[in-house]
Amino acid sequence: MATQTPLLQTVLSWPLPQVMAWLDGLSIGEPVGGENFNWDGFAFTVAARAKTERSVPWAHLALLVYGVLAERPPGGDAHTFMLSAMSLRAWMIKELGARDGDAVLDPDTIFRWFQDLAVFPLEEAARIVATPDWRTIPIETLLKLRYIKSALNTLSHISDSGVVQKHPELAEWLQLRSRLP
Numbered sequence: 001m002a003t004q005t006p007l008l009q010t011v012l013s014w015p016l017p018q019v020m021a022w023l024d025g026l027s028i029g030e031p032v033g034g035e036n037f038n039w040d041g042f043a044f045t046v047a048a049r050a051k052t053e054r055s056v057p058w059a060h061l062a063l064l065v066y067g068v069l070a071e072r073p074p075g076g077d078a079h080t081f082m083l084s085a086m087s088l089r090a091w092m093i094k095e096l097g098a099r100d101g102d103a104v105l106d107p108d109t110i111f112r113w114f115q116d117l118a119v120f121p122l123e124e125a126a127r128i129v130a131t132p133d134w135r136t137i138p139i140e141t142l143l144k145l146r147y148i149k150s151a152l153n154t155l156s157h158i159s160d161s162g163v164v165q166k167h168p169e170l171a172e173w174l175q176l177r178s179r180l181p
């Protein structure tokens with residue numbers, strides 16, 4: 001009896017046009033052919049392939065899958081998927097250069113993600129982290145500050161792309177980054 005290769009492994013061995021054709025008609029995040037499919041593993045492996053091959057089209061596919069997974073109903077971890085997507089985007093920008101308006105290589109996409117996460121003004125964030133005993137800060141507030149720090153860490157990898165010059169308010173946020181939880 002021959003052993004079957006798992007669908008994930010099979011799909012990942014295909015060239016990009018074949019993977020795109022396979023995806024056409026599927027609902028990302030849903031079972032495939034009635035079977036559970038490891039969409040997280042698929043996105044991660046496609047992102048790794050994009051880096052190895054320095055391939056914008058593979059990166060675009062990974063970003064598509066991460067984006068859909070991040071929008072799925074509660075139960076998934078939207079922040080984790082978006083962090084993975086933005087980390088891939090930052091890596092590609094650092095390696096291939098920034099390109100305004102590009103679906104993968106535009107640093108402003110990462111900046112907009114940071115803006116969405118920066119739910120506190122800079123001054124308020126600085127005041128909160130200056131609190132002598134962080135145990136008095138609500139967990140939800142600490143988590144929001146941690147998300148801001150994650151976005152700033154990602155932006156710091158592309159600070160030489162012109163994103164800080166284009167958005168000078170980032171300079172002060174980047175200085176605060178090491179004091180965030």
